Amino acid sequence: MPFNPPLRDWSGKTVWLVGASSGIGAACASLLYEQGATVFVSARNSAALARWADARVAPDAQGRARAVALPLDVGDAEALHRAARVIAARGPLDLVVYCAGHYLAIDAQDYRLEEMLKHQQVNYVGALQLLEAALPLLRRQGHGHLSLVSSVAGYRGLPRSLAYGPTKAALINLAEALYLDLRPLGLGVSVVNPGFVQTPLTAQNDFHMPALITPEQAAREMLAGWARGAFELHFPRRFTRWLKLLRLLPYRLYFPLVRKFTGL
Numbered sequence: 001m002p003f004n005p006p007l008r009d010w011s012g013k014t015v016w017l018v019g020a021s022s023g024i025g026a027a028c029a030s031l032l033y034e035q036g037a038t039v040f041v042s043a044r045n046s047a048a049l050a051r052w053a054d055a056r057v058a059p060d061a062q063g064r065a066r067a068v069a070l071p072l073d074v075g076d077a078e079a080l081h082r083a084a085r086v087i088a089a090r091g092p093l094d095l096v097v098y099c100a101g102h103y104l105a106i107d108a109q110d111y112r113l114e115e116m117l118k119h120q121q122v123n124y125v126g127a128l129q130l131l132e133a134a135l136p137l138l139r140r141q142g143h144g145h146l147s148l149v150s151s152v153a154g155y156r157g158l159p160r161s162l163a164y165g166p167t168k169a170a171l172i173n174l175a176e177a178l179y180l181d182l183r184p185l186g187l188g189v190s191v192v193n194p195g196f197v198q199t200p201l202t203a204q205n206d207f208h209m210p211a212l213i214t215p216e217q218a219a220r221e222m223l224a225g226w227a228r229g230a231f232e233l234h235f236p237r238r239f240t241r242w243l244k245l246l247r248l249l250p251y252r253l254y255f256p257l258v259r260k261f262t263g264l
């Protein structure tokens, strides 16, 4: 029995991807569009979104654009509400994905409250603001799926993940609570926990990223996970299954193993 109603046939479906001007979000947008969905893309970089939408001109059954740019900052609650109204005017919304993210590798030696709060605003508070805009719509429909892109960095504390990790842990917990609340109402909820993906976000990493995958591979994994009706979509498994194992260990084993593997 799957956790969620499987999402398979994208033809005629509508998706809103928030954080889709580059990386994983942009790759998902392209793949969903190729599979026939109408895709609304949001992020701050309006030029990148417009370029993406302008390059995709196939209409839907009613002759309307299937690739639509809705630029916004996730810190702007009113802009999220406006975008949700535009999407609702088109018809039912089948999938909302929160993949906006901010990441800077910092540790306690480099503690800066401003950076800590920026991570919290983009990675977590932005998701809360999206929920405020999208949840009434999904609840009214009585169907639809909400997917939050978190990270394996949210499983447990990691070196140089002081600002990023806690926001991703919060997203995982949020998704679990949402699942319990919303599944009985007929809605689907999932959390996406990727390992390392080669995107602008990870370009700053000066360390070896094990099992690094492309955004296109990540997008394929995500569509496969939604098609299975999974709750947690984690990939690539050759990497994430080790992290899931580490997650289960007591602290007296976890801390030395993390030091050994990261050398930090």
Ligand SMILES: NC(=O)c1ccc[n+]([C@@H]2O[C@H](COP(=O)([O-])OP(=O)(O)OC[C@H]3O[C@@H](n4cnc5c(N)ncnc54)[C@H](OP(=O)(O)O)[C@@H]3O)[C@@H](O)[C@H]2O)c1
Pocket: 018, 019, 020, 021, 022, 023, 024, 025, 042, 043, 044, 045, 046, 072, 073, 074, 075, 098, 099, 100, 101, 102, 103, 122, 149, 150, 151, 152, 193, 194, 195, 196, 197, 198, 199, 200, 201, 202
């Ligand atoms: N790459 C990895 O290895 C990896 C691993 C695990 C999880 N993730 C997560 O995957 C998600 C996508 O990241 P990515 O790797 O694809 O990096 P990315 O290419 O940098 O994508 C981040 C997206 O978030 C958007 N964004 C950032 N701040 C925003 C704001 N204030 N308002 C609206 N949009 C905003 C960016 O667009 P604008 O700059 O145009 O606003 C961009 O579209 C993030 O949540 C990230 O934490 C990534």
